[in-house]
Amino acid sequence: MGLLALALAPGIAICIFIYFKDKYNKEPIWMLLYAFALGILSVIPALAIQLSYDPNNLSLFENDILANVFFAFVIVGFSEEGSKFLMLRLFIYPRKHFDDPFDGIVYSVMVGMGFATLENVGYVMQHGLGTGILRMFLSVPSHGTFAVLMGYFIGYTKFSVSGKWKYTLLAILLPVLFHGAFDFFIFVGKDSYIVLGALVSFILSLYLSFRAIRKKQLLSKQYIENKYNNTTTTSDQ
Numbered sequence: 471m472g473l474l475a476l477a478l479a480p481g482i483a484i485c486i487f488i489y490f491k492d493k494y495n496k497e498p499i500w501m502l503l504y505a506f507a508l509g510i511l512s513v514i515p516a517l518a519i520q521l522s523y524d525p526n527n528l529s530l531f532e533n534d535i536l537a538n539v540f541f542a543f544v545i546v547g548f549s550e551e552g553s554k555f556l557m558l559r560l561f562i563y564p565r566k567h568f569d570d571p572f573d574g575i576v577y578s579v580m581v582g583m584g585f586a587t588l589e590n591v592g593y594v595m596q597h598g599l600g601t602g603i604l605r606m607f608l609s610v611p612s613h614g615t616f617a618v619l620m621g622y623f624i625g626y627t628k629f630s631v632s633g634k635w636k637y638t639l640l641a642i643l644l645p646v647l648f649h650g651a652f653d654f655f656i657f658v659g660k661d662s663y664i665v666l667g668a669l670v671s672f673i674l675s676l677y678l679s680f681r682a683i684r685k686k687q688l689l690s691k692q693y694i695e696n697k698y699n700n701t702t703t704t705s706d707q
Contacts, residue, residue, distance in 0.1 A: 480587075480605070485583050491683055494687075495572070497567055501567050512553040512556070512557045543650030550649065558624060571689040571690050574628060590610055611676070612672045620641050648671055
């Protein structure tokens with residue numbers, strides 16, 4: 471029971487953190503739970519891709535570095551971030567509750583934490599306390615940063631009048647880039663200085679995520695104020 475609580479805690483904590491960062495237009499709890507459940511379901515296509523891939527195919531590459539790059543960025547990074555993106559784009563994006571710029575981050579994080587929490591339960595129950603503590607401070611938060619970056623750009627896709635394809639591509643590719651880099655350094659981490667690359671990747675994505683949150687909070691405030699002012703002006707006429 472203690473291990474299960476340890477596995478669940480970081481994902482839930484990140485969801486609560488993002489919920490309180492949504493200052494100007496709170497989302498209904500049932501929609502947040504719905505997004506979290508979609509994140510859990512997004513594990514299925516990602517896992518199917520990873521299990522169907524034959525590791526012997528890595529021998530097609532000239533060296534182990536290229537093989538690990540392909541596995542980290544394409545097989546793991548793209549399958550996982552792509553699965554989360556599809557859930558977000560197909561089932562959350564069209565909803566009427568996705569109605570201000572910060573919502574992209576909110577719903578993306580809920581989806582991402584659904585995925586990360588189920589994944590974390592599997593790892594912690596299998597490998598124990600040490601793995602649970604390490605993943606609490608590194609792996610699960612890294613999924614959170616990937617989700618913030620995805621949500622940042624999917625918000626632009628929703629509310630920008632131009633550049634929608636550009637923002638859509640960035641919503642997919644930037645999380646894949648950071649996810650792939652994080653996993654790559656872990657896969658090849660025979661020495662501590664190589665594993666440090668994963669930490670550097672995480673810190674950079676964390677920094678960009680906090681910047682994205684602050685920027686979208688300001689945009690959300692402006693959007694809500696403009697919407698309110700336009701409604702008031704219309705009703706006065």
